[in-house]
Each structure stands twice: as C-alpha cells, then as structure tokens.
Amino acid sequence: MRGWGELALRVTASGGLGIWHMRPKALRRRRSQHAACSGCHRRHHRLIWLFGVLAGLQLAGILGLVTLGLGAPVCPAPAWFPPADAAAYTRENNSAAVRLGQLVTAGPTGLALLYGKARGADVCRFAPNGTLVARMSSGFARGGTMYGHAFLTYPRHGLTYEELVPLKQHESRHTAQWATFTALGGPLAFPLTYAADEAIAPGVHNHFEQAAGLSDGNYPDPDGPSPATSRLLILLAAVGVVWFEHHRFRRHLRLLATFVRHRKEETPWWHAHTEPVGPGPLAEQRRLWQLGCAGCGHLPAKPPSIVHR
Numbered sequence: 364m365r366g367w368g369e370l371a372l373r374v375t376a377s378g379g380l381g382i383w384h385m386r387p388k389a390l391r392r393r394r395s396q397h398a399a400c401s402g403c404h405r406r407h408h409r410l411i412w413l414f415g416v417l418a419g420l421q422l423a424g425i426l427g428l429v430t431l432g433l434g435a436p437v438c439p440a441p442a443w444f445p446p447a448d449a450a451a452y453t454r455e456n457n458s459a460a461v462r463l464g465q466l467v468t469a470g471p472t473g474l475a476l477l478y479g480k481a482r483g484a485d486v487c488r489f490a491p492n493g494t495l496v497a498r499m500s501s502g503f504a505r506g507g508t509m510y511g512h513a514f515l516t517y518p519r520h521g522l523t524y525e526e527l528v529p530l531k532q533h534e535s536r537h538t539a540q541w542a543t544f545t546a547l548g549g550p551l552a553f554p555l556t557y558a559a560d561e562a563i564a565p566g567v568h569n570h571f572e573q574a575a576g577l578s579d580g581n582y583p584d585p586d587g588p589s590p591a592t593s594r595l596l597i598l599l600a601a602v603g604v605v606w607f608e609h610h611r612f613r614r615h616l617r618l619l620a621t622f623v624r625h626r627k628e629e630t631p632w633w634h635a636h637t638e639p640v641g642p643g644p645l646a647e648q649r650r651l652w653q654l655g656c657a658g659c660g661h662l663p664a665k666p667p668s669i670v671h672r
Contacts, residue, residue, distance in 0.1 A: 369411065376417035377549035420474065421550060424511075427473030431480055432495050432513070438487035441522075448524035455490045464542040465493055465512050470550050471541065472511030478502070479515055489514075491528070492535040506581060509537040533579035540571055563598070564591040618651045 373381025383389070397404040440449035465472070472495065476486060479497035486497050495513045507516030514534045519527065544553035561569050567582050568589040577584065605612060625631050626647065637653040640646050 372411060372414040372418050375421050375549075376414035378545055378552065379547045380549065381414075417550065421470035424470035424473030424477075427477040428469050429473070431476040431486060432472065432488075435486045435488045435495055437490045438496055441520075441527075444524055451491070452524060452528070453490050456492055461493045464538050467542040467545050468511030468538060470511070471545075471554075472513045475510030475513040475515060479513070484515070485518075489531050492531060492538075494531055494535055494538065496531075507534070509534050509541070511541050512538040529576070529579035530581060533575045536575035537571070540574070563594045564589050618648070618654065622647060622651055 370381065370385050373385060375381075377384075393403075393407065397407065437453050437455075440452040444452060476484075476495065476497060479486065479499055479502075482499050482502045484497035484499040486495055488495055493512060497513055497515045498518045499515060500517060503515040503517075507514055509515075512535075514531075519530075522530075540557075541553045544556060557569075557571050560571060564570060567573075567577055567585045568591060572580060572582060621633070625633075631647065633651055633654060637650045640649045643649075
C-alpha cells in the first residue's frame, strides 16, 4: 500500500506518529531497507495489516457512536435538585474544545457504547460537557470507567449537585487526556500509557487520576508515599536481565517456533543434528535445546525449506 491510503491507515491507527513516519525521509529509509532486507518488507506488511485492524475498529466505533450516542437524550436532573441546580445540570455546552475532543475520541467512545448496550446499559448525555453516561450494573472498574467520552458506571441515586457535577468534570478531564494521547499516538496510546502508569503507581498515586482531580473523582487522599520508585527499579532490573540475556531469549523463541512449525513431520530435521533423549512430553523440546551454542544464541544451518520461511 502506498501514498494516501497508507497515510490514512497510519493516521487513523497511530495519530501524529503516522504523519511522522510518512515524512519523505522516513519513506526513503523504508524503501532502502526493503530493498536490502526481505524480512523488513514482510514486517512492513504485517504492520500495515495491524493498522488496518485498528482502523476497522475505529470505523466500527464511529458507527456505534452515530447509532447509540448522537441521539442519546440529555441526562435529566434528579428530582430533588433545586430549580437553579437542575437548570445548570442540563445546560448545553457546545464549545469548540468539547466538540474537538468528542471528534478525536469517537472510535473508543462508540466501542464502549456498543459494549455497554450489549450489557443492557441505559445511555444519556451529560449536557454541560457532552459526556455520554452508560448506566449499567457491572462491567467496569472501580466506580466507573471512561472510554473516550463515554463513562460506564452504575446508576447514582441520592447524590447532590455538588457531588455529581465534580465527578462528571473529573471524567471529562479524562476525555481531554484520551483526546491528547489519541491525537499524538492513536487510539491505543492513552489506555496503554494509563495501564503502564497504573502498574507502577496504582490507585490514588496514578498520575492521570491526580491530573483529573482526586477529590472530584471521589478518591481518598494518598495515605503514604507512592510505590512508583520501587516498582520502577524492579522493572528496570527485569529489563536489564532481558537485555543482558537477550541472545538466550531469542534462541529459545526461535527453537519454540521451529518446533511449532515442524512438530508434525514424521522425522523432524533436527534429529540429524541431535542425540536421542528419554521419552516424555518435552522430549522434542529437550532435543531441540541441544542445537547450536546455548550461550550465544547460535543455531545450525537449517534446511532450505526453513531458510526461506
């Protein structure tokens, strides 16, 4: 795929990164790599296929948003709200910033609405910031989960105006985070970054939750230091081990791939290069481990049928 089609796929699937990778210098470098490396050309096609899948999901989400979100009624103010609070609760906000955020996050929003509807959610639109609220009994994390500008949560009865509005504002700040990361790196950029931050700094220590306002989101104040430093050190140590032993990991992955591809052959090709081992469910893997240099990742020359795979 060349030209505008590839640009459209890359931008839809990876946002601003797609534009960066389609600049003339990057295109020239890819062409030279493909000319010198047949494997690079195959990897490029796999990447474009992945972008196509992401673009298809984006399109499905947009269709879901058009079907389920555009006609959603305005969330009514609870009956116990005073008239002034009820009017503010249903007052429309059609600012350019709100519309732009909704446009950028249309894909994940529509997918979330399709998921919510499949679980029997009741969808309405919170007028002051355009958040689509899908009220359902379960199927979300904590007190609710934001996807794009769709908030999956449980019905909230008995809350006052001062309790409900800050919560909706907290979630609308997540929409701004979704929109920013989607514009820069595509629809997966924010959920992956949020998950990584949650793994290192969970709960009230999550930097995205803190930026959205802990008190507005009904989070308690942190009761101790963040575990981010210790967890980051553990992560860096694990990455260091993998990097230091990457040749061994690569070798075992290649051996596993070889076994999966050729396990059904009557006489696997590696029998000519190895010594027999005792019976057992891992006999062939143990025999494969004899191949090449265990400490340097080397494998012996493969038959032509494997070389060209």
